Structure formats: structure tokens, C-alpha cells
Amino acid sequence: MRADARRNYALLLDVAARAVAEQGADASLEQIARTAGVGSGTVRRHFPTRHALLEAVFRTRIDALDVRARELADRPDPRAALIDWLDAVLAFAATTRGVAEALNRDHVADPGEPHEHCATARLTRAGDPLVRRAAATLTPGVTIADLLTLVTGIALATEHHPDRAAESRRLLHLTITGVSPD
Known part of the structure; x- marks a missing residue:
């Protein structure tokens, strides 16, 4: 993984962990992307499901x-x-x-x-x-x-x-x- 991809992955994981803790398993993937400052395609590349x-x-x-x-x-x-x-x-x-x-x-x-x-x-x-x-x-x-x-x-x-x-x-x-x- 390139350095920027590793950073995005770590950031998405951190944002997702907080979102799941607050909202449960239905946390919005689009909101996770927005909070992390990346596109929804970036979320899907790292986490296809x-x-x-x-x-x-x-x-x-x-x-x-x-x-x-x-x-x-x-x-x-x-x-x-x-x-x-x-x-x-x-x-x-x-x-x-x-x-x-x-x-x-x-x-x-x-x-x-x-x-x-x-x-x-x-x-x-x-x-x-x-x-x-x-x-x-x-x-x-x-x-x-x-x-x-x-x-x-x-x-x-x-x-x-x-x-x-x-x-x-x-x-x-x-x-x-x-x-x-x-």
C-alpha cells in the first residue's frame, strides 16, 4: 500500500470505529467518507462491503x-x-x-x-x-x-x-x- 493509501486506511478505520460506537453497525458509509475527508469510492476500495x-x-x-x-x-x-x-x-x-x-x-x-x-x-x-x-x-x-x-x-x-x-x-x-x- 502506498503511504497515502495507508494513511487513508488508518483514518477511515478510526472514523469508522467512532461512527460504529455512536451509531451501531448501520453507521453511514457516506458519512464516514465525508468525516474522513475522502470520497465514497475510497471507502469502497478499502472496505468493499x-x-x-x-x-x-x-x-x-x-x-x-x-x-x-x-x-x-x-x-x-x-x-x-x-x-x-x-x-x-x-x-x-x-x-x-x-x-x-x-x-x-x-x-x-x-x-x-x-x-x-x-x-x-x-x-x-x-x-x-x-x-x-x-x-x-x-x-x-x-x-x-x-x-x-x-x-x-x-x-x-x-x-x-x-x-x-x-x-x-x-x-x-x-x-x-x-x-x-x-
């Missing part, structure tokens, strides 16, 4: 969740490891505006749109080993996709709660009791 933009905005946190899953993979209690990781995913989804919307959209996106780098695909790859290790403690048939859908639903359901973090954790633990009775 809304999914690509959201993935870039959330990349650092998704990377940290991937690392966390690997750290927990060898924990002696696989159920506790899975719950710890799901709690971290939910904390991210419930406290970072736009994440739950982005995860929800990943499930219903156009089949032609590439998904290998989207948040849901990356979280699925990170969490699947934890689910496989904890399988004996889970209700038969529970998958990482199921758990991520539940986490997304909890984050969406608590979006306007006065104590979003506490309520989302409470609902997660109710959910865990249902899919993995202790």
Missing part, C-alpha cells in the same frame, strides 16, 4: 478472543474454560456497540459475500475446540454456532438495559444452566 468494514473495526478484539480461547484450551475443567470464553465474547458483544448487530448479520448475509474473515467465522474457529472439549458436559447436539447465536441474542436483548454488562452475564449464566447443567 459493510462486513469488511465491521470486521476491520472489531479485528483487535476478535484477535484477543482468539488468543483467549487458545489460552483456555488446556485448562483442566473444559466446562469452566468454555464458560470463561463465552463470558469474554459476551462482554465484548454487550459493551461494544455494533458487535451484536454485526454478529447477527453474519448469519443472514448474502451467500456470495466472503465470510472467512467475518467475526462469526473467526469466533466459531476459536470456540469450536472449547466446545469439543466440553462436549461431555453439554446437552447433546450443542454446537459453537448455537452458543454464539445465544450470546448474540443476549447482547441484542440487553442493548438498552441500564446495567447491560450485569444483565447480559446473568442471562448467559441462565443459558449455560440450560445447555450444560452442572
Whole structure:
């Protein structure tokens, strides 16, 4: 990337992160371009789809969740490891505006749109080993996709709660009791 393209990318990413934090996953791409002082074509060159933009905005946190899953993979209690990781995913989804919307959209996106780098695909790859290790403690048939859908639903359901973090954790633990009775 040329120096000006790198600067534009960094500026767009910064502006987009602020816009998504304020307006959620539906932040206007045209407004992001105007705020960054570039044309909408520049936004589209760097981020050809809304999914690509959201993935870039959330990349650092998704990377940290991937690392966390690997750290927990060898924990002696696989159920506790899975719950710890799901709690971290939910904390991210419930406290970072736009994440739950982005995860929800990943499930219903156009089949032609590439998904290998989207948040849901990356979280699925990170969490699947934890689910496989904890399988004996889970209700038969529970998958990482199921758990991520539940986490997304909890984050969406608590979006306007006065104590979003506490309520989302409470609902997660109710959910865990249902899919993995202790």
C-alpha cells in the first residue's frame, strides 16, 4: 500500500470505529467518507462491503478472543474454560456497540459475500475446540454456532438495559444452566 493509501486506511478505520460506537453497525458509509475527508469510492476500495468494514473495526478484539480461547484450551475443567470464553465474547458483544448487530448479520448475509474473515467465522474457529472439549458436559447436539447465536441474542436483548454488562452475564449464566447443567 502506498503511504497515502495507508494513511487513508488508518483514518477511515478510526472514523469508522467512532461512527460504529455512536451509531451501531448501520453507521453511514457516506458519512464516514465525508468525516474522513475522502470520497465514497475510497471507502469502497478499502472496505468493499459493510462486513469488511465491521470486521476491520472489531479485528483487535476478535484477535484477543482468539488468543483467549487458545489460552483456555488446556485448562483442566473444559466446562469452566468454555464458560470463561463465552463470558469474554459476551462482554465484548454487550459493551461494544455494533458487535451484536454485526454478529447477527453474519448469519443472514448474502451467500456470495466472503465470510472467512467475518467475526462469526473467526469466533466459531476459536470456540469450536472449547466446545469439543466440553462436549461431555453439554446437552447433546450443542454446537459453537448455537452458543454464539445465544450470546448474540443476549447482547441484542440487553442493548438498552441500564446495567447491560450485569444483565447480559446473568442471562448467559441462565443459558449455560440450560445447555450444560452442572
